[in-house]
Amino acid sequence: MKQLFINIKELLQVRDEPVEKLSGAEMKELPSLKNAWLLIENDKISDYGEMNSLPEINADKTINAEGKIILPSWCDSHTHIVYAGNREQEFADRINGLSYEEIAKRGGGILNSAKTLQETSEDEVYEQSAKRLEEVMKLGTGAVEIKSGYGLTEEGELKMLRVIKKLQQNYELPIKATFLGAHAIPKEYKEKPDAYLNLVIDQILPKVAEEKLAEYIDIFCEKGYFSVDDTHKLLSAATKFGLKPKIHVNQFNAIGGIQAGIEHDALSVDHLEVMRPEDIESLKGTNTMPVALPSCSLFLSIPYTPGREMLDAGLPLALATDFNPGSTPSGNMNLVVSLACIKMKMTPEEAINAATINGAYAMELSETHGSITKGKKANFILTKEIPSYTFLPYAFGTNSIESVFINGKMLE
Numbered sequence: 001m002k003q004l005f006i007n008i009k010e011l012l013q014v015r016d017e018p019v020e021k022l023s024g025a026e027m028k029e030l031p032s033l034k035n036a037w038l039l040i041e042n043d044k045i046s047d048y049g050e051m052n053s054l055p056e057i058n059a060d061k062t063i064n065a066e067g068k069i070i071l072p073s074w075c076d077s078h079t080h081i082v083y084a085g086n087r088e089q090e091f092a093d094r095i096n097g098l099s100y101e102e103i104a105k106r107g108g109g110i111l112n113s114a115k116t117l118q119e120t121s122e123d124e125v126y127e128q129s130a131k132r133l134e135e136v137m138k139l140g141t142g143a144v145e146i147k148s149g150y151g152l153t154e155e156g157e158l159k160m161l162r163v164i165k166k167l168q169q170n171y172e173l174p175i176k177a178t179f180l181g182a183h184a185i186p187k188e189y190k191e192k193p194d195a196y197l198n199l200v201i202d203q204i205l206p207k208v209a210e211e212k213l214a215e216y217i218d219i220f221c222e223k224g225y226f227s228v229d230d231t232h233k234l235l236s237a238a239t240k241f242g243l244k245p246k247i248h249v250n251q252f253n254a255i256g257g258i259q260a261g262i263e264h265d266a267l268s269v270d271h272l273e274v275m276r277p278e279d280i281e282s283l284k285g286t287n288t289m290p291v292a293l294p295s296c297s298l299f300l301s302i303p304y305t306p307g308r309e310m311l312d313a314g315l316p317l318a319l320a321t322d323f324n325p326g327s328t329p330s331g332n333m334n335l336v337v338s339l340a341c342i343k344m345k346m347t348p349e350e351a352i353n354a355a356t357i358n359g360a361y362a363m364e365l366s367e368t369h370g371s372i373t374k375g376k377k378a379n380f381i382l383t384k385e386i387p388s389y390t391f392l393p394y395a396f397g398t399n400s401i402e403s404v405f406i407n408g409k410m411l412e
């Protein structure tokens with residue numbers, strides 16, 4: 001099936017020569033074609049160009065995109081979309097003065113979600129999660145990573161990962177699975193946290209690997225959760241099973257998680273709200289993608305990742321939602337892109353690069369997603385009629401998306 005889009009006001013993120021990721025000043029460039037056409041064949045991008053050089057094409061369907069922009073769909077490389085229930089009571093508690101840390105200390109937070117997850121059937125968790133996945137796809141997400149981490153028992157963690165697997169089987173967009181058994185210390189292990197980490201490493205991890213339920217390993221490296229030593233221990237064990245690290249670091253405290261991640265050649269280090277000069281230095285010249293989660297900063301009223309400073313230091317940067325029931329009950333990448341511009345002082349070009357090609361890199365999908373390149377998957381957003389691409393982050397909260405295509409198929 002050949003679909004031809006004509007009169008596209010602007011075709012964004014056009015990369016004839018595919019790139020893996022973009023860093024520093026490279027992120028300022030967002031290559032595009034004005035007054036363009038785009039041909040997709042079945043699930044792939046087949047060709048594109050400017051309208052004045054449109055060849056004769058025998059298309060099955062021609063779509064007039066006058067006044068509209070086409071850009072690659074968002075690549076959301078950090079989410080916790082699979083969970084059960086919600087935590088709106090904690091939201092109200094925070095408004096009334098409790099902090100995220102205080103709520104966690106009282107047994108709320110991640111442990112609250114773990115209890116609900118354990119008490120909810122696998123089918124019900126699937127139904128709730130599928131609904132959220134469909135919601136974010138409509139908002140333009142065309143590739144997503146999903147973590148476990150609300151099970152915190154062998155049964156609970158495997159349940160979550162099986163739900164992710166079922167989502168992978170039932171939806172067309174690429175879904176990458178991450179094992180986050182080391183997300184918090186369960187109540188029963190409060191006095192013996194090492195025993196919980198040992199359980200994760202010796203009992204759950206081998207099963208996850210054996211059943212091929214995850215590609216990546218994650219840990220919440222943070223005061224009150226897991227230490228840098230724990231991080232080394234887990235990552236050493238997991239990399240032996242072939243799981244690559246994508247880890248939670250520097251959310252509230254900088255304790256050396258970035259350096260631990262780099263030592264184990266992490267694919268990404270995520271959060272980064274608290275960055276020391278040495279953390280920026282350590283990331284230079286590595287393969288590790290720093291990932292910022294600005295809607296988490298918005299929701300928790302914590303600092304934003306110093307994106308401007310990091311880009312000016314020559315680093316790459318990806319943007320993701322962190323969609324989860326506690327710190328970011330939103331999977332809206334459009335809002336993330338707006339926040340990156342408004343709060344992190346990233347330009348629209350930098351933010352769109354960070355949310356497309358660099359997000360793809362943080363899921364090892366750069367070869368197939370994240371740009372308009374011949375042969376890549378036809379996963380893209382068709383906007384409504386808008387004045388320019390800068391309008392997307394500028395008009396925050398406005399839905400500028402007319403339709404979303406995944407593997408060449410328009411979402412209903």
Ligand SMILES: N=CN[C@@H](CCC(=O)O)C(=O)O
Binds near residue numbers: 109296325327
């Ligand atoms: N920080 C650790 N994990 C999640 C939040 C988990 C929760 O509060 O449920 C995050 O990335 O923000």
Ligand SMILES: [Zn+2]
Binds near residue numbers: 078079080248322324
């Ligand atoms: Zn997270």
